Amino acid sequence: SAVISQKPSRDICQRGTSLTIQCQVDSQVTMMFWYRQQPGQSLTLIATANQGSEATYESGFVIDKFPISRPNLTFSTLTVSNMSPEDSSIYLCSVADGYGTDTQYFGPGTRLTVL
Amino acid sequence: GQQVMQIPQYQHVQEGEDFTTYCNSSTTLSNIQWYKQRPGGHPVFLIQLVKSGEVKKQKRLTFQFGEAKKNSSLHITATQTTDVGTYFCAGESNTGKLIFGQGTTLQVKP
Numbered sequence: 364s365a366v367i368s369q370k371p372s373r374d375i376c377q378r379g380t381s382l383t384i385q386c387q388v389d390s391q392v393t394m395m396f397w398y399r400q401q402p403g404q405s406l407t408l409i410a411t412a413n414q415g416s417e418a419t420y421e422s423g424f425v426i427d428k429f430p431i432s433r434p435n436l437t438f439s440t441l442t443v444s445n446m447s448p449e450d451s452s453i454y455l456c457s458v459a460d461g462y463g464t465d466t467q468y469f470g471p472g473t474r475l476t477v478l
Numbered sequence: 479g480q481q482v483m484q485i486p487q488y489q490h491v492q493e494g495e496d497f498t499t500y501c502n503s504s505t506t507l508s509n510i511q512w513y514k515q516r517p518g519g520h521p522v523f524l525i526q527l528v529k530s531g532e533v534k535k536q537k538r539l540t541f542q543f544g545e546a547k548k549n550s551s552l553h554i555t556a557t558q559t560t561d562v563g564t565y566f567c568a569g570e571s572n573t574g575k576l577i578f579g580q581g582t583t584l585q586v587k588p
Binding site: 364404407466468469470 | 511519520521522523526566573575576577578579580581
């Protein structure tokens with residue numbers, strides 16, 4: 364399985380600021396996804412990061428708030444923009460070799476606290 | 479909207495007791511996956527079930543996929559403290575992505 368790293372592992376930010384989270388994979392993968400997991404909750408898919416084109420966002424998530432880049436098959440970034448305390452959460456990237464319902468491998472996550 | 483429901487939300491057992499978590503979908507699933515998330519960790523893939531009525535075993539873990547491919551279960555025999563964590567099922571949404579259930583958090587008392 365792929366080895367996935369995320370930076371930063373955690374951060375505390377002030378409201379109104381933005382944070383960019385990086386996801387690096389040790390091999391080329393077809394699919395990369397970004398999830399949000401609020402404390403004690405399940406995983407909610409934010410978007411699919413598409414290589415060389417705009418990300419595909421799920422209902423309730425918009426590009427202005429969560430811009431995503433994927434310049435190649437091993438790297439993606441998620442920016443949480445104009446943060447509020449409601450954005451406090453764990454943000455996870457995951458990868459899959461095939462389509463969206465193939466086995467997914469998750470990064471260690473970024474724990475974000477917004478004050 | 480399409481949902482994947484999981485019960486129970488929490489389960490506390492004595493070490494050595496069995497544990498089962500159930501997953502139900504509002505629609506027929508092409509496959510179902512199970513993940514485990516240890517406290518403070520990230521979800522780790524356990525298994526994927528594809529066929530109607532499929533049963534798979536991993537040591538003390540038994541996974542079942544219902545005949546109608548709308549429900550699934552994970553059964554752990556003789557729990558150990560290393561089984562502690564949250565178990566998520568995940569099924570395919572109508573947009574071709576995974577929908578995760580709410581998870582069942584297992585606590586094991588030694």
